[in-house]
Amino acid sequence: MNETIELMLNHRSIRKFTEQPISEEQLHSIIASAQMASSSSHVQAYSVIRVTDLSKRERLAILTSNQRYVADSPVFLVWCADLYRNQVAYSLHDDPNHASLHTAENMIVATVDAALAAQNAALAAESMGMGIVYIGGIRNQIREVTELLELPERVFPIFGMCIGFPDQEVGIKPRLPMEAILHHDKYDISQVSNLLESYDQTMSEYMHERTQGKMRRTWTEDMKNKFAAPSRLHMKAYLEEQGFYLQ
Ligand SMILES: Cc1cc2nc3c(=O)[nH]c(=O)nc-3n(C[C@H](O)[C@H](O)[C@H](O)COP(=O)(O)O)c2cc1C
Structure with a gap:
């Protein structure tokens, strides 16, 4: 350190x-x-x-x-x-x-x-x-x-x-367990679900503490909410207008 x-x-x-x-x-x-x-x-x-x-x-x-x-x-x-x-x-x-x-x-x-x-x-x-x-x-x-x-x-x-x-x-927001983002020699999908379960537990406890008991949201719930509906759909047309992403 x-x-x-x-x-x-x-x-x-x-x-x-x-x-x-x-x-x-x-x-x-x-x-x-x-x-x-x-x-x-x-x-x-x-x-x-x-x-x-x-x-x-x-x-x-x-x-x-x-x-x-x-x-x-x-x-x-x-x-x-x-x-x-x-x-x-x-x-x-x-x-x-x-x-x-x-x-x-x-x-x-x-x-x-x-x-x-x-x-x-x-x-x-x-x-x-x-x-x-x-x-x-x-x-x-x-x-x-x-x-x-x-x-x-x-x-x-x-x-x-x-x-x-x-x-x-x-407070410092806990990150995903390192095993979830660090792979060795190949992308390993076998532990993803287990790791998410344990991270959900960590984040839910963190959110409970950060909100003085008002909220117990998990990370996977957050991801569901974030990706349920597409956001900023204007970006593709906008980038083309600015001269990007044409090819
Ligand atoms: C590209 C990017 C965009 C972000 N946009 C916003 C934003 O518009 N408003 C906001 O309050 N936080 C925004 N954030 C902050 C993130 O919510 C925050 O980094 C994340 O929740 C992790 O928390 P931490 O930075 O406190 O560790 C953004 C972060 C990044 C990297």
Whole structure:
């Protein structure tokens, strides 16, 4: 165990922040850490938009289905997959219509790049005593967000991120048993049901404690609720509009 591992094992999302501001220097360290994440073929196919305009923050809170912390957190970042810059780079040397920026493969490349950079930023923030929460709700009304932030073609927001100093005590959410996610030499389906049963027990006890006895939800129930109806069905058409996933 070392400090870095302890920090990662101590992660919990924070949704209530003190008024303590984040200095420009701290933010610079957070973004510099993000930039040092690995990047597929060094394409660095992501951008991050820091939203300080209060009216935009209020609008984003509404567009993310009224998540107040989007407006109230000291820093709010929108992490975007971004192949626009790569297109500009390409066009310096060839007709951009010949480029393969639009493929599903490159959409994955850009999405992964953005996620890796964001998680580096999250860890940097947490290492300075801050807390973060990702905001996938940014995709709830993604066209409006795209317009609000004036995103060009080949750029789309993946998630937002609230950052600030924690103003709440939150428990650490138990993860799946390691045997469920770590396989050896081949994918082993034989233990999945048993492991889920034991995880349901763990999560149900955790939720009972976290909600002061109000709730005893299991993880498999949560998954049933999450996947019963498709969500954000606008994404496919939206991605095509932004110039992604055409092939
Ligand atoms: C891509 C992504 C999107 C998320 N979107 C939201 C969100 O819109 N609102 C929210 O309150 N939490 C959001 N979360 C936080 C998750 O709910 C949280 O990470 C998960 O429940 C595990 O809890 P923990 O981070 O406290 O360990 C998101 C997390 C990720 C990775």
